[in-house]
Amino acid sequence: xxxxxxxxxxxxxxxxxxxxxxxxxxxxxxxxxxxxxxxxxxxxxxxxxxxxxxxxxxxxxxxxxxxxxxxxxxxxxxxxxxxxxxxxxxxxxxxxxxxxxxxxxxxxxxxxxxxxxxxxxxxxxxxxxxxxxxxxxxxxxxxxxxxxxxxxxxxxxxxxxxxxxxxxxxxxxxxxxxxxxxxxxxxxxxxxxxxxxxxxxxxxxxxxxxxxxxxxxxxxxxxxxxxxxxxxxxxxxxxxxxxxxxxxxxxxxxxxxxxxxxxxxxxxxxxxxxxxxxxxxxxxxxxxxxxxxxxxxxxxxxxxxxxxxxxxxxxxxxxxxxxxxxxxxxxxxxxxxxxxxxxxxxxxxxxxxxxxxxxxxxxxxxxxxxxxxxxxxxxxxxxxxxxxxxxxxxxxxxxxxxxxxxxxxxxxxxxxxxxxxxxxxxxxxxxxxxxxxxxxxxxxxxxxxxxxxxxxxxxxxxxxxxxxxxxxxxxxxxxxxxxxxxxxxxxxxxxxxxxxxxxxxxxxxxxxxxxxxxxxxxxxxxxxxxxxxxxxxxxxxxxxxxxxx
Numbered sequence: 001x002x003x004x005x006x007x008x009x010x011x012x013x014x015x016x017x018x019x020x021x022x023x024x025x026x027x028x029x030x031x032x033x034x035x036x037x038x039x040x041x042x043x044x045x046x047x048x049x050x051x052x053x054x055x056x057x058x059x060x061x062x063x064x065x066x067x068x069x070x071x072x073x074x075x076x077x078x079x080x081x082x083x084x085x086x087x088x089x090x091x092x093x094x095x096x097x098x099x100x101x102x103x104x105x106x107x108x109x110x111x112x113x114x115x116x117x118x119x120x121x122x123x124x125x126x127x128x129x130x131x132x133x134x135x136x137x138x139x140x141x142x143x144x145x146x147x148x149x150x151x152x153x154x155x156x157x158x159x160x161x162x163x164x165x166x167x168x169x170x171x172x173x174x175x176x177x178x179x180x181x182x183x184x185x186x187x188x189x190x191x192x193x194x195x196x197x198x199x200x201x202x203x204x205x206x207x208x209x210x211x212x213x214x215x216x217x218x219x220x221x222x223x224x225x226x227x228x229x230x231x232x233x234x235x236x237x238x239x240x241x242x243x244x245x246x247x248x249x250x251x252x253x254x255x256x257x258x259x260x261x262x263x264x265x266x267x268x269x270x271x272x273x274x275x276x277x278x279x280x281x282x283x284x285x286x287x288x289x290x291x292x293x294x295x296x297x298x299x300x301x302x303x304x305x306x307x308x309x310x311x312x313x314x315x316x317x318x319x320x321x322x323x324x325x326x327x328x329x330x331x332x333x334x335x336x337x338x339x340x341x342x343x344x345x346x347x348x349x350x351x352x353x354x355x356x357x358x359x360x361x362x363x364x365x366x367x368x369x370x371x372x373x374x375x376x377x378x379x380x381x382x383x384x385x386x387x388x389x390x391x392x393x394x395x396x397x398x399x400x401x402x403x404x405x406x407x408x409x410x411x412x413x414x415x416x417x418x419x420x421x422x423x424x425x426x427x428x429x430x431x432x433x434x435x436x437x438x439x440x441x442x443x444x445x446x447x448x449x450x451x452x453x454x455x456x457x458x459x460x461x462x463x464x465x466x467x468x469x470x471x472x473x474x475x476x477x478x479x480x481x482x483x484x485x486x487x488x489x490x491x492x493x494x495x496x497x498x499x500x501x502x503x504x505x506x507x508x509x510x511x512x513x514x515x516x517x518x519x520x521x522x523x524x525x526x527x528x529x530x531x532x533x534x535x536x537x538x539x540x541x542x543x544x545x546x547x548x549x
Contacts, residue, residue: 030057030102031082031095041071047088052102055081061104065093094184096239107184110134111143113176115188125166127190131156131178142228143180144235151241151259155228179235212277212292214324215308220290224251224273233261233292240264240277240293251275251290261292278309327355343370353380358390368394388424395431395448397423409503409545413437413522414445417543425453430466443522444473447485459496464489476520481512487543503543511535 033055039047045068048059061068072088081102085093094107115129131143139160146153147166156162166174174190215221216230229251243263248254248270256263260274266281268274273288279295288304297313299305305317309325317333326341332348339347343355343362352367358376362368368378373388383392386400398404402424409417415436421428427450434445449468470483489503509522511534523529523539531538 030055030097031085032080033057034079035077035081035084037074037077037084040073040075044068044070044072044088047072047074051081051084055102057100057102059104060101065106066104096185098239107182109183111140111178111180111183111186113145113178113186113188115190125174125190126163127166127174127176128163129161131160131162131180133183140180140183142231142235143178143183144232145176145178146236146259147174147176148239148241149175151243151256151263153232153257153259155232155258181234212308215290215292215306218290218306218322218324220288220304220306224288224290225275226252229258229261229275232258236262242266242280245269246274246276248272248274264293343376358385368392391427392423392429393427393450394429396420397429399424402428403549405547405549407501407545407547409501409543411503411505411543412527412539412541413443417545419447421451421547423451427452430468432468432470437522442474443477443520445483445522446471446473449485459493461490461492464491472522474520476516476518477522479512479514479516479519480509480522482508482510484508485541491547497549499547501543501545501547503545505541505543507537507539507541509537511537 035051035054037047037051044066052059066089074084074087077084077087092106092108094105096103096105112132112134113129114132115127131140131145132138133140140156141158141160143156143160144153145156145162145164147164150166152164152166154162154164164176176188176190178186212233216225216233240262241264243256244266246255246260246263246265246268248260250272251260251274254260254274260276262277264278264280265276265283268276268279268283270285270289272286273290274283274285275290276292278291278293279299280297282298283289283295285301287302289299289301290306291308293309295307295311295313299307299311299313300316301318303317303319305315305321307323310328311323312328314329315321315323315331319334320336321331321333322338323331324340327339327343327345329345331337331339331346333350335349335351337347337349337353339355342357342359344359346361347353347355347363349364351365352369353362353364354369355362356370357372357374358370358378359374360376362370362376362378362380364380366380367382367384368380369384370378371386373385373390373392376390378385378390378392378394380394382396382398383394384398385392388399388401392399403422405421407419407421409419411417414434417432417434419430419432421430423429430447430449430451432447434443437443447468447470449466451464451466453462453464455462466487466489468485468487470485472480472483485505485507487503487505489501491499491501493499527539529537529539
């Protein structure tokens with residue numbers, strides 16, 4: 001054996017020994033907590049919960065990975081958690097720790113980190129090596145190699161090779177972790193001989209619920225995230241760390257580098273756009289922000305915000321806000337706001353708002369949409385809700401458990417008045433147009449208003465009240481400043497979808513100071529007005545009509 005081979009084997013042996021020592025010294029490992037198990041045909045989920053309770057942690061796993069409902073037998077066992085797990089579910093799994101959690105993921109294969117060069121400079125500690133499959137000996141492509149404390153990482157190349165430059169101040173060990181889907185994580189400890197730079201003494205680590213891939217799978221994520229960033233997120237799973245600050249030009253050019261998707265920041269400033277695990281403070285961007293998990297307090301972007309989980313606080317965007325779970329706070333955008341689950345707060349948009357469940361207020365210049373309006377308020381031109389216990393105010397309200405009704409009536413002003421009513425019994429909108437005029441003149445009139453039905457469950461007959469603001473068109477009516485009208489309808493059902501009604505009304509017509517040449521009145525002077533003077537006219541009217549649907 002030549003000297004070069006001898007040195008390599010010594011280095012490999014030293015690395016393996018340090019890896020074993022590193023786990024014992026630097027990890028408070030839940031896997032080695034003592035437990036006692038005595039079960040006979042009990043559900044695996046219940047047995048795991050009992051083991052976690054004894055070890056002082058909770059298991060986290062996908063139901064598609066662990067057969068939680070299967071019945072297991074393990075009697076008179078006394079030992080550590082890892083041995084118990086091997087007996088219960090086998091050894092084809094990897095375990096990842098986070099505070100109060102032990103995460104189980106499938107790992108039928110094993111990998112090895114082969115160090116090739118360890119170099120130390122004045123402030124830089126360089127490690128080169130290769131990650132190989134233990135069974136085949138081949139290099140593993142796009143495995144994640146990272147140092148958890150420093151949040152510095154990289155991906156291996158097609159031959160499994162990597163290179164990392166690390167900094168530390170405390171002279172402590174460098175702990176490299178290698179992660180790859182379907183492989184067990186491997187951790188290797190390197191002991192530096194000099195005091196180097198550590199930029200993250202105050203970082204904390206944790207585990208996020210959910211897969212964290214929702215934001216990456218959006219159109220914005222597919223456009224701006226590289227395949228390396230996506231693979232790194234898959235390899236590292238839900239591991240994340242807290243850091244005070246991130247500065248980014250784009251998602252690929254960040255102060256956290258490729259690890260930006262695993263970091264929750266207190267402050268994140270993104271010149272063009274940024275990609276992080278989340279924000280617990282303030283995040284601003286020139287164009288877009290994209291966060292895998294939760295955002296708390298303030299997020300603002302010139303164009304687009306995308307949050308993969310929940311948002312609590314204020315979200316502001318010039319064009320579009322998207323929250324893929326729930327909102328608690330205020331969401332405001334120039335065009336669109338979208339909340340995939342519950343919106344508890346306020347949505348403000350120039351064009352449209354959408355939420356699965358509304359427990360607050362939606363205001364839009366165009367459309368508001370929710371599946372369930374749960375005691376909330378919608379205010380827009382068109383409001384849509386599959387079910388509602390709240391209020392929708394707009395020109396058109398399409399409510400799944402409400403109504404869309406068309407009515408034709410005649411009254412003291414018009415031969416015929418056509419009205420469309422939409423919403424529900426608590427509050428519905430009225431859009432009307434009048435045709436013809438009893439006084440012989442042409443007085444086209446449109447109206448918009450709101451209505452309320454009293455005791456609509458009384459199917460045979462019930463009352464309703466409508467307040468409508470009307471507008472008269474034509475040059476001879478230009479001096480009419482306003483015409484509010486209150487209708488009281490008495491509805492009588494002819495069938496389930498057809499009703500006739502009689503509707504007495506009170507009308508107030510207000511004229512402006514100007515006079516119009518050839519001015520006409522909407523009612524003849526012979527009509528019995530309640531008040532009839534130069535600027536104000538009060539009268540009682542009556543409408544008879546029929547409604548459908």
